[in-house]
Every structure is written in structure tokens, then in C-alpha cells.
Amino acid sequence: MNELEEAFKQKPKALILCNPSNPSGKVFTLEELETIARFAKKYDAFVITDEVYEHIVYSPYKHTYFASLPGMFERTISCSSLSKTYSITGWRLGYLIAPSHIIDGARKVHDFLTVGAAAPLQEAAVVALNFGDDYYEELKRIYTEKRDLFLSGLDRLGLTYTVPQGAYYVMVDISEFGFASDLEFCEWMAKEVGVAAVPGSSFFRDNVNHLIRFHFAKKRETLEEALKRLEKLKDKARERWK
Numbered sequence: 391m392n393e394l395e396e397a398f399k400q401k402p403k404a405l406i407l408c409n410p411s412n413p414s415g416k417v418f419t420l421e422e423l424e425t426i427a428r429f430a431k432k433y434d435a436f437v438i439t440d441e442v443y444e445h446i447v448y449s450p451y452k453h454t455y456f457a458s459l460p461g462m463f464e465r466t467i468s469c470s471s472l473s474k475t476y477s478i479t480g481w482r483l484g485y486l487i488a489p490s491h492i493i494d495g496a497r498k499v500h501d502f503l504t505v506g507a508a509a510p511l512q513e514a515a516v517v518a519l520n521f522g523d524d525y526y527e528e529l530k531r532i533y534t535e536k537r538d539l540f541l542s543g544l545d546r547l548g549l550t551y552t553v554p555q556g557a558y559y560v561m562v563d564i565s566e567f568g569f570a571s572d573l574e575f576c577e578w579m580a581k582e583v584g585v586a587a588v589p590g591s592s593f594f595r596d597n598v599n600h601l602i603r604f605h606f607a608k609k610r611e612t613l614e615e616a617l618k619r620l621e622k623l624k625d626k627a628r629e630r631w632k
């Protein structure tokens with residue numbers, strides 16, 4: 391918390407909050423969000439939220455919209471996307487919710503950057519936005535199943551990871567493999583084991599090199615195949631050091 395307040399003391403215009411978080415899968419608690427809200431008010435900063443995984447949250451965790459906290463709508467720019475909730479990554483459809491004077495500014499920039507989203511895709515999005523609650527319950531059920539399948543596989547393989555509370559990624563600790571960097575590890579794993587991961591260092595400003603990110607938004611057969619290939623991981627790593 392001290393670290394966060396120190397950052398606010400530098401007078402930022404805004405804090406960016408990714409909740410649920412990519413890559414860690416963290417879902418911020420109400421108490422944590424209230425702390426951020428207190429600082430945003432005290433240091434007069436905006437909070438720009440990225441809540442694209444708002445509907446992919448694992449029980450018992452709950453997602454709270456930052457803008458819903460008392461007094462926060464005025465200083466929150468809520469960003470979301472349809473790509474995760476409706477499985478349409480690549481459509482590049484999203485939206486902002488903010489007080490109207492902020493939206494006026496955003497509209498001007500948006501017009502110059504993209505002109506607008508493709509009209510037929512917007513028509514399809516309207517259908518999705520009218521889905522009932524059962525759609526969101528099913529989405530959660532499907533991802534919970536994928537998460538449980540993949541994490542139990544990682545357990546069987548004896549890999550160390552942080553349990554995701556939301557989103558569809560898992561950060562695995564690769565310290566035990568003794569590689570000089572996470573990038574080197576990921577390149578080696580793709581070639582030797584046939585499974586790809588994203589080097590964790592791409593998500594950090596500091597020199598963090600011991601984490602990789604898997605994602606499990608895949609069919610059951612694909613996840614099972616990936617886990618099967620990962621069975622060779624430890625042996626291959628041992629061979630490498632011989």
C-alpha cells in the first residue's frame with residue numbers, strides 16, 4: 391500500500407487498472423479497490439479500467455466495477471471489449487463508459503484513429519449484448535472446467551503456478567529450470583516440447599525473468615494434448631544440462 395501511495399505522490403493523471411488481470415488472473419477485492427479509490431480522490435487522478443474479463447471470474451471471487459464505488463464514476467474511464475465475453479477476439483469491438491465530458495474527448499480521438507467499427511460486426515454485437523443471464527453462467531462454467539482441467543494437469547506435472555481467480559491465463563514459475571531468461575525458456579519449450587507460452591518479462595517493467603504465461607482458452611482435446619506434451623518438460627530440461 392505504501393508503494394501505491396508513493397506512486398500516487400508522483401501526481402499521475404491516471405492509474406490503469408486491469409481487473410480481472412491479464413496476465414496474473416488476479417481479481418481485486420472490494421477492499422483493494424476502495425484503497426485505490428481513496429488515493430485517486432486524495433491525489434486527484436483518473437482511473438482507467440480494463441475490465442475485458444469481467445465475466446470470466448472463478449468462484450468464490452467476484453468482480454466489482456470500479457466505477458460503481460461511491461464517488462468513482464466521475465473519475466473512472468471504464469474500458470471493455472466484446473472479444474472475451476462473446477469469444478470474438480479479432481473483431482476489435484469494445485466500448486468506453488465515462489462521464490459525458492470525457493466521452494466527448496474520446497470520440498474526437500476515436501474518429502481520427504479508427505473512424506468506426508465495422509457496421510455488420512456492430513449488428514452482430516447487438517444480438518450478443520441482448521443475451522440473458524444464462525449465457526454468462528454458462529461462460530463461467532465452461533471456463534471453470536478448462537481452468538480446473540489445466541491446473542490439475544500442472545499439479546500432476548509438479549509445476550509451480552499462481553491460481554488464477556479470473557481471466558484465462560496461468561503464470562508458471564520456471565525458476566527450477568535454471569534458464570538465463572524466460573524468453574530463452576519459451577523458445578526452447580516451443581521447439582523441444584511443442585507447447586508455446588508467453589515470456590512473463592513482457593508484462594513487467596522490472597527485470598522479472600522467472601515466469602511464463604500459459605492460456606487455457608482452448609478445446610479440451612487441445613489442453614489434454616498440451617499437458618501430454620508437457621510431461622516431457624522436466625526430462626528434456628534435465629537432458630539439456632547433461
Ligand SMILES: Cc1ncc(COP(=O)(O)O)c(C=O)c1O
Binds near residue numbers: 411479
Ligand atoms: C486485458 C486485455 N485488454 C484488452 C484486450 C484486447 O481486447 P480486444 O480483443 O478488444 O482488442 C486483451 C486481449 O488480449 C486483454 O487481455
